[in-house]
Amino acid sequence: MVTEKPQPETPSGELSLRVLAMPADTNPAGFIFGGWAVGQMDMAGAMHAASHTGTRVATIAIDGMKFHKPVHVGDEVSCYTSVQRIGRTSIALLIQMWVRRARHGDPVHVTDGVFTYVALDDKGQPVEIRKA
Numbered sequence: 795m796v797t798e799k800p801q802p803e804t805p806s807g808e809l810s811l812r813v814l815a816m817p818a819d820t821n822p823a824g825f826i827f828g829g830w831a832v833g834q835m836d837m838a839g840a841m842h843a844a845s846h847t848g849t850r851v852a853t854i855a856i857d858g859m860k861f862h863k864p865v866h867v868g869d870e871v872s873c874y875t876s877v878q879r880i881g882r883t884s885i886a887l888l889i890q891m892w893v894r895r896a897r898h899g900d901p902v903h904v905t906d907g908v909f910t911y912v913a914l915d916d917k918g919q920p921v922e923i924r925k926a
Contacts, residue, residue: 801862801903805892807876811838815869815893826865831905832856835889838873843885843911846877847923851911854884859907869893872901878908883920886910 811834819830836853843851865871871893878886887909892901915921 802890805872805874805890805901805903807874807888807890808842809872810842810875810889811871811873813871814897815865815867815871817867820867824867826867826869828861831861831865831871831891832859834871835873835891835905835907836909839875839887839889839909840911842875842877842887843913846880846885847911847913849913849915849921849923850918851885851913852918853909854912855910857886857908857910859905861905863893863902863904865891865893865904866895868896870897880923882922884910884912885923 813834815826819826821827840851871891874890875887878888888906889909890906891904893904894901913921913923
């Protein structure tokens with residue numbers, strides 16, 4: 795038996811990205827493409843990871859992602875990021891996506907996942923993350 799984890803009631807972490815879902819981002823069913831949502835989350839995570847590592851970063855894994863609710867055209871989409879773990883050359887972030895329907899009301903949790911990034915040097919090779 796698989797037990798669902800309870801959904802958060804409010805966003806947690808650092809607000810790393812806010813964007814408006816537009817008609818060009820829809821699938822044939824009229825909802826925002828899941829790939830668009832993943833892309834927004836990846837941008838938010840990459841900015842947070844790079845600011846933490848002080849280097850370029852590349853996405854190496856996405857774990858445990860599940861879409862709980864759809865994103866609609868006109869939704870204000872916000873991505874919140876928080877550090878889950880830091881390895882020698884990688885950093886894993888929990889990224890939550892929340893929306894405000896038609897830019898009004900309380901935020902609705904639509905998806906989340908753990909994204910892992912590797913710190914890169916100028917030649918694109920993994921580099922050790924300096925401890926702050």
